[in-house]
Amino acid sequence: AQKITQTQPGMFVQEKEAVTLDCTYDTSDPSYGLFWYKQPSSGEMIFLIYQGSYDQQNATEGRYSLNFQKARKSANLVISASQLGDSAMYFCAMREESWGKLQFGAGTQVVVTP
Amino acid sequence: SQTIHQWPATLVQPVGSPLSLECTVEGTSNPNLYWYRQAAGRGLQLLFYSVGIGQISSEVPQNLSASRPQDRQFILSSKKLLLSDSGFYLCAWSRGSNEKLFFGSGTQLSVL
Numbered sequence: 001a002q003k004i005t006q007t008q009p010g011m012f013v014q015e016k017e018a019v020t021l022d023c024t025y026d027t028s029d030p031s032y033g034l035f036w037y038k039q040p041s042s043g044e045m046i047f048l049i050y051q052g053s054y055d056q057q058n059a060t061e062g063r064y065s066l067n068f069q070k071a072r073k074s075a076n077l078v079i080s081a082s083q084l085g086d087s088a089m090y091f092c093a094m095r096e097e098s099w100g101k102l103q104f105g106a107g108t109q110v111v112v113t114p
Numbered sequence: 115s116q117t118i119h120q121w122p123a124t125l126v127q128p129v130g131s132p133l134s135l136e137c138t139v140e141g142t143s144n145p146n147l148y149w150y151r152q153a154a155g156r157g158l159q160l161l162f163y164s165v166g167i168g169q170i171s172s173e174v175p176q177n178l179s180a181s182r183p184q185d186r187q188f189i190l191s192s193k194k195l196l197l198s199d200s201g202f203y204l205c206a207w208s209r210g211s212n213e214k215l216f217f218g219s220g221t222q223l224s225v226l
Binding site: 004033035037042043044045046047050091093095097100101102103104105106107 | 148150155156157158159160163173202204206211212214215216217218219220222
């Protein structure tokens, strides 16, 4: 069964606007971690942000913030003040304590327009 | 600082030929190492992971194998490539099982 679901295959966003990328997950583990990665056209996977299941506050890293809603099992990524360089594929991933390995969603392609 | 090297960047191989992709990590010891495959326009699928020299776990049955001859070296191999082996292969490392992954730059493999 799909553990990580990203329902938006692609999005256009205007420069300087904020964009929210959806991610829902499925686990029965009480302990898990949620990750977001960015993959530009070069192919490299770049770590953006991490949220632990026991973290009380939403994670933030510069222009990236994670809207963590544990009861709804969602971990949406918010990119504020989009830049042209933000155009990339974005992947949500989860690591369950019982399994220990990172599982990825299908990704969302973001295109930032001037 | 830690770095991960993966090569080659692109590779075109005929069906039935062997494969060897290499990945090395610098600046850390005893890393967890991973091989992922990404089909075009899709997410990443974990192929192999290793927590130590000679310790390899396979996640999906396939035509590929992995080896870890040295602490910071991870090799992905095949004796005979299939068309379905085409894809983008990413090597990654982490300090521990619960740590974030750092990825290499990837290898685009085309089997013709």
